[in-house]
Amino acid sequence: MLQENAIIEINRQVAPGIYYLRLESPGIFSRSHPGQFIHINLGTTYDPLLRRPMSIFNAEEDRISVLYQVVGRGTEILSRFNPGASLDIIGPLGRGFEIKEKSRHFLLGGGIGSAPLVYLAHQLHRENRKAIFFLGMRTEEFLFLKEFLPSDLEFYFSQENSPAGHPRLITDLLAPHLESPEKTALYCCGPEGMYRQIGRLCGGKNHFSIQVSIDRRMGCGVGTCLGCAVKVKNPPREEPEIVRACVEGPVFPWGEVFANEL
């Protein structure tokens, strides 16, 4: 965890409202793992005041990158930084995905949530593990992601606006792959509704290990403001425990967060 003034190499729109930002950040690069995030300072104005958390989209050769969607003022400001400028970032933050010793690895991304899974896909690829990428989208706005993935990665996508009979939800994609008793690790990143659906499909099954990345509004990003509370089950204690998405997360075992809801 360190603060770095990272030089912007690329900050380019790759799809409507979606930007790819690549930073020279050797310190953070060398410490980062898939699922972790950085905290970006948007400049000297007090408005907006806080840093913005962004997952690490990929990390290669002293560079880290971020894929972000312009949804508000902060991301809008970010999109206007030019290459060559420097960004004050903190990272890598949080606990990323734990790569499990399973025979299959399923990466399930919902929309922009897919960002950290790209880094994970490359990591799995480097480790020669068998992986499948499942992408859920509203229309086709995230199809470009394929270009950022290892070229030989098995890849499926669903679109909410698909005609009947075609996969509309990520669970439509997933279902056919669940028959096999193979031990499978699921890495999920998207809206919480998606996690619930995935859980209903395979939460109870022992040969699945599911991790989910939890999104919370963040203050500090480093564990001191307690703004990013997540309730987790923590057996043998009855009461849920309050942990921090920015330190104990953002990645949690699915069961810790959602098991009570099944």
Added chain:
Amino acid sequence: MLQENAIIEINRQVAPGIYYLRLESPGIFSRSHPGQFIHINLGTTYDPLLRRPMSIFNAEEDRISVLYQVVGRGTEILSRFNPGASLDIIGPLGRGFEIKEKSRHFLLGGGIGSAPLVYLAHQLHRENRKAIFFLGMRTEEFLFLKEFLPSDLEFYFSQENSPAGHPRLITDLLAPHLESPEKTALYCCGPEGMYRQIGRLCGGKNHFSIQVSIDRRMGCGVGTCLGCAVKVKNPPREEPEIVRACVEGPVFPWGEVFANEL
């Protein structure tokens, strides 16, 4: 007085920390007079919140321009706007210089304060009036101004860092021109200390008419917040009256503001 989204044509550094900004602003152009100013919105952030007042530096062919010095956050932000972008401006604001029916016109500018006098110089030139430009500076940082002035204009400058014997203050430049009994209009723009010195030199003399541009922190710029109060003498009333630099000013007859101080 109107609000216009003016397209930036030029926003260029012309000397260290000094920028020349030219805007396509036909509405404000067609209504403006030397000594008036515009009020510039710096963007959508709440910090800084207020517009920034800037004198009109020149106005030609549907364009107005501004010469500004980067002294703080607002002007720093302004310096980063790119040509092609649009600026939300209000103007022309305030009461500018009144061109007097005198045989000579002296323009006395202190540093960045000289900006509105450039516009005035062009106006006097268009009207074929005899004018002299006196420029006071600390070092030589404003010498570039000459390039923006009518080429045949008589021009003198003083530098505070000059060697002994050379003019250091604007009053050193002015003194030799005061012997003549010619009726003279003085138009001054600079720090208040300069106005006091000029006043001591020629405030009491009847054949001089002196106007000064008064700098106040501004809120609205249009006369409603009463933040820009200036105390003026308003005979026959004994008590000074409070007027608004943004509406009744920024240009005032020297006597209204400084006569009591002689």
Added chain:
Amino acid sequence: MNSKLKTKIGSLQLNNPLLTASGTYGNGKEFSSFLDLHSWGGLVTKGLTLDSRTGNSGIRIVETPAGILNSIGLQNPGIEYFLREEIPFLEKLEIPVIANIAGRRIRDYEELARRLDPVPAVSALEVNVSCPNVREGGLAFGTNPALIYEITSRLRVITDKPLIIKLTPNVTDVGAIALQAEKAGADAVSLINTLLGMEIDIEQKKPLLGNVVGGLSGPAVRPVALRMIYQVYRQISIPIIGMGGITRGEDAVAFILAGARAVALGTVNFVNPRAPLEIREYILKYMERHNFSSLNSMVGLAHQEREA
């Protein structure tokens, strides 16, 4: 004009909920080149006192993070001048004009109310008991529930025009004060006036404003204003005019959901003179999107949902 936006403050009918905040809009004239003044629901005048006041000396306005501090000190030409020189302009307006009054003693307020009561161009009185920029008093009234009761009931006898008490946020319990205004017969309360603040010139080592302290307004104070409106809404049943940092349509909607029946725009006018047009447009779109057929049905909804 869209009748969905109509709202009422006591007997005062407004075409839309947007009012000018006192002291930030002159008496409207200055802004008439940017927009049709009839776009407003009503116009609140700058603060009026009996005699003319020259205001505070020294620096009067300074920018702060997302806000401004002002210490104008109630500069105004006095009631005499107002009646003679400004009423002729105001009486031509076809929207309600609310006169904002301030004084040092209760009898100043009484006298002001007496002078304004017979003026047809003045539709209502807003009583500023909370100006932080006058040393002699003002603030003292605003922080004392008993005095609020006293001043409200004394003015109530003098005029039948809608009486709006403008509350200061610089108190422990704004609800208790609002309650006294209601009990004493006020038709509405407006809040918030500015938060007391200051700035120091560290090079000169002294307070930056001529008057040492000033009033904080603008977006910075919005969360405080919203909280106070939400809180007061639970304690009184007369209408609330909400203000404090509103700059966008979203803000105005939030204030209405918190319990404001009308909202006033102050500092934003200095930055964006077209704000009332944009905000009015936003509210209409919001109402459409959420199926509200009247502004009234939106007021205070943030409470209902909570109880549900």
Added chain:
Amino acid sequence: MNSKLKTKIGSLQLNNPLLTASGTYGNGKEFSSFLDLHSWGGLVTKGLTLDSRTGNSGIRIVETPAGILNSIGLQNPGIEYFLREEIPFLEKLEIPVIANIAGRRIRDYEELARRLDPVPAVSALEVNVSCPNVREGGLAFGTNPALIYEITSRLRVITDKPLIIKLTPNVTDVGAIALQAEKAGADAVSLINTLLGMEIDIEQKKPLLGNVVGGLSGPAVRPVALRMIYQVYRQISIPIIGMGGITRGEDAVAFILAGARAVALGTVNFVNPRAPLEIREYILKYMERHNFSSLNSMVGLAHQEREA
């Protein structure tokens, strides 16, 4: 380290005037990868209660114009855990540690003071009587001068460690409250805690924060904080620890000139972990430029100049 920056809060010696603001810095550990914790004058712990608290549910932090609203609700693992798990880390620090305590009833505070009094690693107690995020109480103490007297004097008997009362800004007269703390034997007061505010989710039509209201901090509140410190400085003679929106060296200097003998940094830590280093540097340069040989000689100077 530069001895010019030394300052004292009661018997507490600080190498420099910069403290962490309670609740914004954990117990320091998290930030130790960004800077040497010994750069601080002292460390104020997050708020401690007797029992562990899980804090408020729902959204707990939201950005506002130049500020943040938080409704953490005093989440903390309780005194037991603190003594067992966190003291070992804190006792290795060579700077003073100030324990911030909060409770629902006076006897909670008494019990906390009793438990902390014998702990050598704890150099002083900061008594939070003003947390706006606990519904059961807290705020009630902070707004009532008599209760402040009561709680301070009761704690005074229990401990000889410097006792710092942390005041809420959500009151009419913060000076009156500070005065009671002084009279009852407090060694210092710290101010300000957060301003009570709220935000509304207009799409959901309900308060955005899980706890409805929250505490406003950050640059937005700075002018209010500065004014209160300036004001309290004229009324008491014990030291003031100033805080509220400090982000730059200039701000810290302004607070000191207004009367603060030490300053705490809160929200800024979330944005710029290196702020204490930059601010310390700035103060030193400022002192050089203005020929101050000790921090002490700067404290409250904004008043003196005014009287001159």
